[in-house]
Amino acid sequence: MxxxxxxxxxxxxxxxxxxxxxxxxxxxxxxxxxxxxxxxxxxxxxxxxxxxxxxxxxxxxxxxxxxxxxxxxxxxxxxMPAAYARKASAVLAREGESELLAEAFKSHLANLEHTASVNSAESFHEAAERLARANRVYISAFMSCRGPGHTFAYLCRMLRDNVFLLGSEATSLVTELSTLRSDDVVLSINFQPYSREINHIADTVKRSGAGLICLSDSRGTPLTPHADTVLLFSPESPSFFPSITAANALVESLVVALLAHLGDTASERIARIEHELYASGTYNHLNG
Missing domain, CATH: 1.10.10.10 (Winged helix-like DNA-binding domain superfamily/Winged helix DNA-binding domain)
Structure with a gap:
């Protein structure tokens, strides 16, 4: 075997x-x-x-x-030509605020290095291709993952239409996913402990035949057996809460891959949106 x-x-x-x-x-x-x-x-x-x-x-x-x-x-x-990059060694003993801050930044760097090492360029390409072909993109990101979810929604809308962040409207998740079809894609961001929504997402994706891109801390979640592509990130942290630094980096990297896949069409769309932001006064022109 x-x-x-x-x-x-x-x-x-x-x-x-x-x-x-x-x-x-x-x-x-x-x-x-x-x-x-x-x-x-x-x-x-x-x-x-x-x-x-x-x-x-x-x-x-x-x-x-x-x-x-x-x-x-x-x-x-x-x-294998080389072993995978090792995770960060055990965190240093806490001896004061400055040591704890240094430890936190070491953990962020280690998470980024780990995330970069375990995700291949081919995986990013497959995910970007699936997102580009989707009729609609639904983003499932709850609790601590809400931040990376908002980031992906904002950036992805700069590149294409029909991008929806689940849980943003005054409706239930069941209602939001009731029209999910096989030509749609769900992008899920999650890590342990997983939110209760993950099981409904898994059931709906399986029943509808929709695509699924899973950004997670593990390949062994209720979602990953149904995923077209799995991209991993590490949430390790010396603090009392998990770190989403690597999740944010993964989201931004996936958007870069999507931009490269869409090419000139996306670049022209970004230019139009940027022009409108300046024309509307949302962005300020600084002279001198």
Whole structure:
């Protein structure tokens, strides 16, 4: 079995797994290098599960023991030209405000480096192509992801028509998605803990046949089995709340890919909008 086949099996099995097995499976999916580098005990600690959970995960997937999964990852790693960029090392001990601020910026940089390393140019191209062809684009971004969702909506509307941010109107999500069709695309931004809307999005996308682009912290979410493209970002933070720095960078990078895909048509649209913004007084002309 190849690593790709193993990952596909895990994605299929995750929705029906017990919670602890799901935690282990998601970590294995998102950190394939760690499976080779660390012992089962150390890997379990990083995943927040017990070593016995990884053994149960192996057997749930049809293997005799954990070493079978590790061998598949090792065989894949030997075929790669270079290992994936490592995540940031453990955060420094907090000793004061200046140290905490430095730690926060180190975490932001590490998240950006990780996000850049795990998403291929081909994935951006596939997502941009799907967005360009869509009849309508719906953006699903709730709670902490609302900021990146607003950013994508604002920038995407500079490039094309029929872009809608779900939850903006005085209607229910069910009503907003009731006319979703196979020629539409939903762009979802989410990370753990996932908002309750994610299950309705998954059901509606599956039923309608609409496209789905998933920006997430994991390949093992309720949405990713239905996604055309998955782009990953890391929300790690030394603070009490997750960081959306990498999510914002991912959104802006996806808009760049969409602009490149649309070409002169989008450039001309941006020029017209910019002209109107100045003509209306929304932007100020500064002279001298």
């Amino acid at each position: 190849t690593l790709e086949e193993l990952q596909e099996r895990m994605l299929v099995e995750i929705p029906a797994m017990p919670r602890r097995l799901t935690d282990g499976a998601r970590y294995v999916l998102d950190n394939p290098d760690d499976v080779v580098i660390f012992s089962m005990r150390d890997l379990a600690g990083r995943a927040g599960v017990s070593p016995a959970t990884l053994v149960r995960l192996s057997r749930h997937l049809g293997f005799a023991n954990w070493s079978d999964i590790r061998m598949i990852h090792a065989a894949h790693l030997r075929t």
